[in-house]
Amino acid sequence: MVKKFDFLVIGSGIAGMSFALKVAHKGKVALICKSGLEEANTFFAQGGVASVTNLLVDNFEKHIEDTMIAGDWISDRAAVEKVVREAPAQIDALINWGVDFDKNEKGEFDLHREGGHSEFRILHHKDNTGAEIQDSLIKAVQRHPNITVIENHFAIEILTQHHLGVNVTRQTPDIKCYGAYILDPKTGKVDTYLAKVTLMATGGVGSVYKTTTNPLVATGDGIAMVYRAKGTVKDMEFVQFHPTALYHPGDRPSFLITEAMRGYGGVLRTMDGKEFMQKYDARLSLAPRDIVARAIDNEMKNRGDDHVYLDVTHKDPEETKKHFPNIYEKCLSLGIDITKDYIPVAPAAHYLCGGIQVDLNAQSSIERLYAVGECSRTGLHGGNRLASNSLIEAVVYADAAAKHSLQVFDQYDYNDAIPEWNDEGTRSPEEMVLITQSMKEVNQIMSTYVGIVRSDLRLKRAWDRLDILYEETESLFKRSVASKEICELRNMINVGYLIMRQAMERKESRGLHYTIDYPHVKK
Numbered sequence: 001m002v003k004k005f006d007f008l009v010i011g012s013g014i015a016g017m018s019f020a021l022k023v024a025h026k027g028k029v030a031l032i033c034k035s036g037l038e039e040a041n042t043f044f045a046q047g048g049v050a051s052v053t054n055l056l057v058d059n060f061e062k063h064i065e066d067t068m069i070a071g072d073w074i075s076d077r078a079a080v081e082k083v084v085r086e087a088p089a090q091i092d093a094l095i096n097w098g099v100d101f102d103k104n105e106k107g108e109f110d111l112h113r114e115g116g117h118s119e120f121r122i123l124h125h126k127d128n129t130g131a132e133i134q135d136s137l138i139k140a141v142q143r144h145p146n147i148t149v150i151e152n153h154f155a156i157e158i159l160t161q162h163h164l165g166v167n168v169t170r171q172t173p174d175i176k177c178y179g180a181y182i183l184d185p186k187t188g189k190v191d192t193y194l195a196k197v198t199l200m201a202t203g204g205v206g207s208v209y210k211t212t213t214n215p216l217v218a219t220g221d222g223i224a225m226v227y228r229a230k231g232t233v234k235d236m237e238f239v240q241f242h243p244t245a246l247y248h249p250g251d252r253p254s255f256l257i258t259e260a261m262r263g264y265g266g267v268l269r270t271m272d273g274k275e276f277m278q279k280y281d282a283r284l285s286l287a288p289r290d291i292v293a294r295a296i297d298n299e300m301k302n303r304g305d306d307h308v309y310l311d312v313t314h315k316d317p318e319e320t321k322k323h324f325p326n327i328y329e330k331c332l333s334l335g336i337d338i339t340k341d342y343i344p345v346a347p348a349a350h351y352l353c354g355g356i357q358v359d360l361n362a363q364s365s366i367e368r369l370y371a372v373g374e375c376s377r378t379g380l381h382g383g384n385r386l387a388s389n390s391l392i393e394a395v396v397y398a399d400a401a402a403k404h405s406l407q408v409f410d411q412y413d414y415n416d417a418i419p420e421w422n423d424e425g426t427r428s429p430e431e432m433v434l435i436t437q438s439m440k441e442v443n444q445i446m447s448t449y450v451g452i453v454r455s456d457l458r459l460k461r462a463w464d465r466l467d468i469l470y471e472e473t474e475s476l477f478k479r480s481v482a483s484k485e486i487c488e489l490r491n492m493i494n495v496g497y498l499i500m501r502q503a504m505e506r507k508e509s510r511g512l513h514y515t516i517d518y519p520h521v522k523k
Contacts, residue, residue: 001189001191001192001420002191002192002194002416002420003030003191003192003193003194004193004194004195004414005027005028005029005030005148005193005194005195006023006026006027006028006029006195006196006197006409007019007020007023007024007027007028007029007030007195007196007197007198007199007405007409008029008030008032008179008180008193008195008197008198008199009029009030009031009032009198009199009201010032010155010180010198010199010200010201010202010221010222011032011033011034011199011200011201011202011203011222011373011375012031012032012033012037012039012149012201013134013201013203013373013374013394014130014133014134014137014373014391014394014395014398015201015372015373015374015376015394015395015397015398016031016199016201016372016373016398017031017134017137017138017140017141018093018097018137018394018395018398018399019199019201019370019372019398019401019402020141020144020147021097021137021140021141021144021147022398022399022402022403023197023402023405023406024144024146024147025146026406026409027146027196027409028146028148029146029147029148030148030150030193030195031141031147031148031149031150032150032153032155032180032182032193033149033150033151033152033153034152034153034154034155034202034217034221034484035151035152035217036151036152037138037141037149037151038134038135038138039215039217048112048114048122048123048124048125048129048260048388048391049087049091049094049101049122049123049124049129049133049388049391049392050063050087050114050117050121050122050123050386050387050388050389050392051063051087051088051090051091051121051123051392052084052087052088052121053088053091053109053111053121053123054108054109054111054119054120054121057119057120058119058120058121060081060084060085062118062119063084063087063117063119063121064077064080064081064084065118066116066117066118066386067080067083067084067380067386067389068080068382069116069288070116070288070381070382070384070385070386071380071381071382071383071384071385071386071511072382072383072384072510072511073382074382074383074510074511075379075380075381075382075383076378076379076380076382078360078379079360079378079379079380080379080380082360082396082400083378083380083389083392083393083396083397086396086399087392087396090392090395090396090399091123091392093395093399094133094136094395097136097137097140098136098139098140099125099132099133099136100125100132100136101123101124101125101129102123102124102125102126109123110124111123112124112260112263112264113263114259114260114262114263114387114388115259115262115263115283115286115287115288115289115292115387116287116288116289116386116387117386117387117388122260122263122387122388124260126323126324126325126326128326129391130391133391150182152184152185152186153182153183153184153185154182154183154185154221154484154487155180155181155182155183155202155221155222155225156180156181156182156183156190156225156421156482156487157180157181157225157228157229158177158179158180158198158200158225158226158229158366158369159177159178159179159180159181159192159194159415159418160175160176160177160178160229160230160366161175161176162229162230163178163418163419164415164417164418168229168230169230170230170232172230174367175229175230175231175365175366175367176366176367176368177198177229177366177367177368177369178194178195178198178368178414178415178418179192179193179194179195179198179414179415179418180193180195180198180225181193181421183482183483183484183487185483185484188481188482188483190421190423190482191421192418192420192421194414194415194416194418195414196368196409196412196413196414197368197370197405197408197409197412198368198369198370199369199370199371199372199401199405200222200225200226200356200364200369200370200371200372200375200376201222201371201372201373201375201398202220202221202222202223202373202375203217203218203222203373203374203375204218204220204351204352204374204375205218205219205220205223205239205349205352205492205495205499206218206253206348206349206350206352207219207220207443207492208220208349208442208443208446208492208495208496208499209239209348209349209443209446209447209451210443210444210446210447211245211252211254211346211347211348211349211447212252212253212254212348212349212350213242213245213253213254213255213256213348213349213350214253214349214350215253216252216253219488219491219492219495220352220375220491220492220494220495221487221488221491222355222356222371222375223236223355223356223375223491223494223495223498224490224491224492224494224495225491226356226364226366226369226371227494227498228494229366230366231356231357231364231365231366231369232356232357232364232365233354233355233356233357233377233498234354234355234357234377234502235353235354235355235377235502236352236354236355236495236498236499236501236502236503237354237499237502237503237505237506237512237513238352238353238354238381238382238383238384238511238512238513239349239351239352239353239450239499239512240289240290240293240350240351240352240353240384240385240512241289241293241297241347241348241349241350241451241452241512242256242259242289242293242347242348242349242350242351243259243289243292243293243295243296243345243347244256244257244258244259244261244262244268244292244296244310244343244345244347245257245345245346245347245348245350246330246331246334246343246344246345247306247307247344247345247346248334248344249306253348254348255330256350257310257327257343257345258324258327259289259387260323260324261310261312261324261327262285262286262292262310263286264312264315264320264323264324265312265314265315266285266310266311266312267284267285267310267311267312267314268285268292268295268296268308268309268310268311268345269308269309269310269311269342270299270303270305270308270309271303271305271307271308271309273309273342276295276299276308277292277295279295280292280294280295280298281295288384288386289384289385289387290383290384290511290512290514293347293452294452294453294514296308296345296346296347297347297451297452297453300346306346307344307345307346308344308345308346309342309343309344309345310342310343310345311342311343312338312339312343313338313339313340313341313342315339317339317340320338320339321339324338331343347452349447351374351385351390352374352375353377353381353382353383353384353385353511353512354377354502355371355374355375355376355377356371356375356376356377357376357377358370358371358372358376358377358378358397360400361400361401361403361404362376362378362397362398362400362401362404363401363404364376368412370401370404370405372394372397372398372401373390373393373394373397373398374390374394376397378393378397380393381393382511383510383511383512383513384511384512421482423481423482425479426478426479426480426481426482427479427480427481432485434476435476435485435486435489436485438469438472438473438489438493439488439489439492441465441469442466442469442489442492442493442496445462445465445466445469445496446462446496446499446500449461449462449500450462450496450499450500450503452514453514453515453516454503454513454514454515454516455515455516455517456504456515456517459500459503459504460504462496462500463497463500463501463504466493466496466497466500469493470493470494470497473486473489473490473493474490477490503515508520
């Protein structure tokens with residue numbers, strides 16, 4: 001079946017929903033969710049949103065400088081300036097959609113400070129800011145008559161001239177996106193969604209790793225689809241591992257212990273209770289995430305431990321419960337009282353700084369296709385994301401995509417020549433064990449060889465093993481009826497390959513990409 005919309009939005013986090021809300025007054029919007037509307041990385045973001053609001057002590061220049069330093073000076077300065085300067089207006093937009101940021105007794109924003117920030121500038125809602133934003137946006141989206149929410153559907157591939165029989169390569173100058181093939185897993189049918197403008201907002205890649213703070217839907221689908229359509233993907237080697245995920249074996253995803261807890265005064269300790277960050281950085285537990293994650297990784301490997309501890313037992317118990325109610329409840333459910341006990345933590349794959357390359361209008365290298373949020377590479381994060389910059393990046397770039405696409409979408413028509421999905425010659429899906437086992441192998445390969453610390457030898461080993469999985473999976477995909485599981489596996493292998501290959505190409509330690517063959521040179 002062929003369906004037509006003015007705007008096709010693939011992904012339902014803060015990026016996809018805020019874009020949908022900003023264009024819906026001009027046309028019909030389809031919002032495709034892989035599972036439910038609330039199942040997005042946004043929902044799990046505890047820390048908050050970075051924005052300069054207290055002009056008595058803070059200013060744009062400080063926020064720009066902090067971002068450039070965290071990004072190891074390879075951030076795109078134009079992108080950094082755009083996000084920082086446009087942040088306050090987008091905070092107002094979030095408040096207008098119903099987001100309730102915490103305030104102090106004077107009625108001013110209760111600002112947190114996180115690692116890498118020189119001032120208190122993180123707006124938050126308790127310790128579940130992402131959930132507050134997601135809930136507010138969901139309500140606004142559901143109220144809008146022009147937005148059709150399509151839950152539990154899966155985008156398989158975007159439509160380009162390739163589907164009209166044209167040989168599209170990475171050198172083709174004018175690749176255009178006409179929509180996407182979307183699978184309804186319930187019926188097994190693949191429909192053709194034609195659109196004037198398509199927005200990719202599919203989030204991150206955490207599920208490629210064995211331990212991650214991301215929801216398990218984060219399989220890099222948008223990045224893999226755009227790469228297969230010959231779009232440009234960049235900076236995939238920069239995967240941020242959150243230093244402090246709750247260590248509780250068997251939990252997938254891992255529960256996040258927000259960085260704000262270190263901003264609040266939390267101290268990292270080894271399993272025998274000793275502090276260790278003084279060996280690595282003068283900023284101690286408030287050093288940027290890449291430094292803290294490597295320090296923890298190093299302590300765990302040297303000592304043969306599975307985790308370290310985060311200690312807030314010296315803080316006022318009532319204050320701790322007030323600031324971190326969800327963390328307090330979660331730990332208590334596992335028998336850990338954070339006001340009296342140390343919290344066991346270990347690093348977990350958390351955020352991708354690279355992705356689909358876009359310009360300042362959030363346009364990808366493929367015409368009529370925009371990308372926002374974690375699946376995009378705006379240049380803001382460079383080699384390492386500064387804490388709480390990602391939610392604000394998502395709304396600033398969703399705004400840019402909305403403004404630009406509204407100017408041009410009247411010039412576009414639907415491409416009715418796109419053929420419907422053809423699954424002739426395929427059989428019913430293969431045994432599920434083939435897919436689930438391959439997924440576990442991808443997790444194992446990526447965590448072992450392409451994790452926090454890398455080497456040429458480890459990356460070569462990852463290449464050889466991923467290559468076998470790639471061949472097996474492509475063969476399986478060609479002979480099987482399309483299913484969400486086989487498509488996710490393909491995407492995970494594709495994304496794993498991109499992280500590994502772009503890591504191999506970077507012959508230096510920079511930001512989040514740390515390799516023992518090219519140690520970091522202090523300037």
